[in-house]
Amino acid sequence: MRRDVFQAIADPTRRQIIGLLAGSSLNLNAIADNFDISRPAVSKHIRILTECGLVTIKQDGRERLCSADLSGLKAVADWTIQYQQFWTQKLDALENYLGKTQRSRRKKQ
Numbered sequence: 683m684r685r686d687v688f689q690a691i692a693d694p695t696r697r698q699i700i701g702l703l704a705g706s707s708l709n710l711n712a713i714a715d716n717f718d719i720s721r722p723a724v725s726k727h728i729r730i731l732t733e734c735g736l737v738t739i740k741q742d743g744r745e746r747l748c749s750a751d752l753s754g755l756k757a758v759a760d761w762t763i764q765y766q767q768f769w770t771q772k773l774d775a776l777e778n779y780l781g782k783t784q785r786s787r788r789k790k791q
Contacts, residue, residue: 690731690734700731708748737750
């Protein structure tokens, strides 16, 4: 089953795993060492991240190395950029309004 990237990043543990793997490839035990949850729970998170394309697993001898594939986060970046533009416009409008309000108060004094 192919999962949605938004579903994957909704969980804070999965976001932390992506952060860990963004720096270097790690095996499952090395990832699990960073969390206070069971190894099967970490494996489940890794499986979800793999299903949505944010993590790839490569067999290296007896080890399975997990790596981040951050290209899948482009969909998230594209989606959030529209809200960044929206809020930038709103905050700029608020700044202009507050500036006008302050100037009018100064003139009245």
